[in-house]
Amino acid sequence: MSDPTQARIDGLVKENKVLLFMKGTPQFPQCGFSATCIGILDGIGAKYNTVNVLADPAIRDGVKAYSNWPTIPQLYVEGEFLGGCDIMKQLYASGELAQTLASYIAPVTAPKLTVTPAAAETLAAAIKDAGPGQVLHLTCGATFQYDLSIGDARPADFTCESNGVTVHIDRASAPRLDGGTIDFVNDARGGGFQITSPHEPPKVRAMSVTELDEKLKKGEPLQLWDVRPDAERKVAKIDAAKQLDEQAWKIVEALPKDTMLVIHCHHGGRSQRAAEQLVKSGFTKVYNLTGGIDAWSTQVDSKVAKY
Amino acid sequence: MSDHPTNFVGDPNVAIKSSIEAAIPGAKCDSSGGGGHFNIAVVSAAFEGKKLLEKQRMVLSAIAHLMKGDAAPVHAVDSLVTNTK
Numbered sequence: 001m002s003d004p005t006q007a008r009i010d011g012l013v014k015e016n017k018v019l020l021f022m023k024g025t026p027q028f029p030q031c032g033f034s035a036t037c038i039g040i041l042d043g044i045g046a047k048y049n050t051v052n053v054l055a056d057p058a059i060r061d062g063v064k065a066y067s068n069w070p071t072i073p074q075l076y077v078e079g080e081f082l083g084g085c086d087i088m089k090q091l092y093a094s095g096e097l098a099q100t101l102a103s104y105i106a107p108v109t110a111p112k113l114t115v116t117p118a119a120a121e122t123l124a125a126a127i128k129d130a131g132p133g134q135v136l137h138l139t140c141g142a143t144f145q146y147d148l149s150i151g152d153a154r155p156a157d158f159t160c161e162s163n164g165v166t167v168h169i170d171r172a173s174a175p176r177l178d179g180g181t182i183d184f185v186n187d188a189r190g191g192g193f194q195i196t197s198p199h200e201p202p203k204v205r206a207m208s209v210t211e212l213d214e215k216l217k218k219g220e221p222l223q224l225w226d227v228r229p230d231a232e233r234k235v236a237k238i239d240a241a242k243q244l245d246e247q248a249w250k251i252v253e254a255l256p257k258d259t260m261l262v263i264h265c266h267h268g269g270r271s272q273r274a275a276e277q278l279v280k281s282g283f284t285k286v287y288n289l290t291g292g293i294d295a296w297s298t299q300v301d302s303k304v305a306k307y
Numbered sequence: 308m309s310d311h312p313t314n315f316v317g318d319p320n321v322a323i324k325s326s327i328e329a330a331i332p333g334a335k336c337d338s339s340g341g342g343g344h345f346n347i348a349v350v351s352a353a354f355e356g357k358k359l360l361e362k363q364r365m366v367l368s369a370i371a372h373l374m375k376g377d378a379a380p381v382h383a384v385d386s387l388v389t390n391t392k
Contacts, residue, residue, distance in 0.1 A: 033383065070367055070374040071383055083360050086387050090359060 005062035013066075013076040018048040018104050021063045022073040025052055033085040034073045040092045044156045045108055045171030046101045077101065095155040108171050111178035113138070113160040119184040119193060120163035126150060127165070136166065138182070138195070140173040146195040148182070175199070204275040207262055207287035209295045216240055222260040225252065226293075227274045232266065236305040238296055244274065257282045264289035264296075266307075311343030315373075315380035323347060323370055323381065330369035343382030354391045362389040 013019055018041075024030030026038045041048050053060035053072050060072065067074050067081045075082045077100060083091070091097040098105065115123065127136050130150045137157075139147045157168045169177055180197035215222055225244035226233060233243060241264060242248060252261065261283055265271040268291055275288045289296070297304040315322075323338040327349055334351035347366065354362045366387060367374070373381045 068364070068368075070371060081360070083363065086384065087359050087363060 003062075005058045006066055009059060009062055009066045012051060014079050016049040016076070017078055018046060018101060019076045020048055020050045020073055021053055021059070021076075022050050023052070023054050026050055030054055031072075033071070036085050037073045037075065037088055040088050040097065041101075042172050043154060043170050044092070044098045044101065045105050045174075047104045047106065093155065098156045105171070108158075108174050109178075110158045111160060111169055111174045111180070113162055113167055113169070113177055113179075114181045115162040115165045115167065116181065116183045117163055119182045120165045122184050122191075122193075123148075123165045123182070135168050137168045137170070138173070138177065139170060140176040140180075140195075140197065144176065144197065144200045148193055148195070202279055202284045202286070204272060204279055205285075205287050206290045208290050209299050212262060212289060212296075213300045220260070222262055223252070223255070224262045224264065224289075225274075227263060227265045227271050228293075232307070235307045236293055236297065238264070238293060238301075238304065252278070253281055255283075258284050260285040260287070262287045262289055265292050267292040267294055311382040312378060313343065313380045314378045319345070319373065319380040322373055326373065327366055327369045331365055340385065343380070344385050345381055345383075346386045347384055348388040348390070350390045350392060352391055354389050359389075363387055365389075 020034075020037055020041065022029060022031075022034035022037060024034055026042075029035035029038055038050075051059060051063075053063065063072070063074060064070060069081065069084060071084055073085055075084075075088055082088070082100070088097060091100070123136060127134065127150060133152065134150050135153045137147075137149050137151060137154075139149075141147075153168060154170070157170050158174050160167045160169060167182070176199050177197055178199070180195065180199075183194045183196070184191060185194045212224070216224075224238065224241040225248070226237065226241040227244045230243075244252065244263065255261075261275075261278060263271040263275045263278070263286070265274075268288055271292065272288045275286045278286045291298075293304060294306060297306050313319075320338040320340070323345060324336045327336040327338075327347070328334045331349065331351045332353050334349050334353065336350075337348045339346050349366055353365070357365075366389060367384070370381060373379060
């Protein structure tokens with residue numbers, strides 16, 4: 001090939017078994033068609049590489065000539081041009097794309113998911129309301145944001161059944177959701193779905209003052225720490241709480257990482273930041289006391305002064 | 308609808324339809340859209356036994372002259388349906 005750009009493109013499609021020429025990057029697609037293609041490839045869990053044609057005008061024009069195809073995105077599989085966005089959508093819908101890319105799809109086992117009876121009841125009603133052909137999807141992003149939605153079934157998705165509800169899970173989300181639970185909980189803010197997964201990295205959890213009171217009365221092994229300075233502790237303190245000053249911080253950091261730590265302050269803001277630090281240090285059971293000592297005074301022990 | 312400036316004079320949908328029907332034997336074409344984005348449906352017995360990629364290539368090569376360059380009337384084909392009947 002005499003044209004250097006054509007030779008470069010030829011090299012790229014031969015080196016990369018699954019290669020998408022696109023506008024932008026998988027994280028930040030710069031055109032709707034490219035975004036659709038990334039969604040499809042991620043949806044079937046394929047391993048792929050991309051070339052951002054916006055970063056290289058020679059490639060942008062060159063690949064149109066190379067493929068004899070007028071538009072971007074373009075998908076190459078094993079050096080062969082497979083098609084643009086529209087063809088990818090059709091091959092995806094018919095299941096052919098997953099077959100073509102079978103060697104490039106990491107083996108993913110069907111996830112196991114539990115839907116609690118409370119969640120099952122609400123979900124079953126929602127699926128029924130949505131009408132025929134509509135199914136329940138659950139996705140879980142790389143940073144463990146969960147999303148429940150109702151829509152058309154997609155090929156290559158896994159289906160999990162629990163308590164009579166079928167949940168469709170895409171291949172990218174599947175490993176993150178394995179062993180997870182969909183629950184329906186009623187709290188102060190009203191009813192809502194609560195999705196949890198054992199693969200989720202530790203984060204600060206919330207503990208209510210009544211929960212803390214129960215745990216203390218039962219003598220559960222936990223450490224209660226107060227991040228407020230002396231001036232505030234003179235006004236009011238919870239008997240079981242020790243002060244988390246600089247010196248105490250060193251003692252806490254040396255504790256076993258699975259120690260249950262409950263952190264509190266006046267209303268819960270300062271203790272949240274301290275709790276986040278402890279999670280970063282590797283502690284797995286860190287709780288922030290919701291509402292702080294103020295809530296404790298209101299709901300548990302009115303002898304504790306308010307200020 | 309996004310807008311893409313063009314120096315094309317006339318109705319691109321008419322140009323798309325006539326170009327495709329002239330290039331593909333016995334083709335019946337419907338084109339709708341504007342602002343550079345079009346939805347095209349073509350019916351032709353000439354698609355018989357052809358792969359999806361080949362069918363789309365036949366259509367796209369027929370309108371290649373309408374897609375060439377930055378000021379082309381056709382910026383993108385949002386959907387392209389090819390049927391034999």
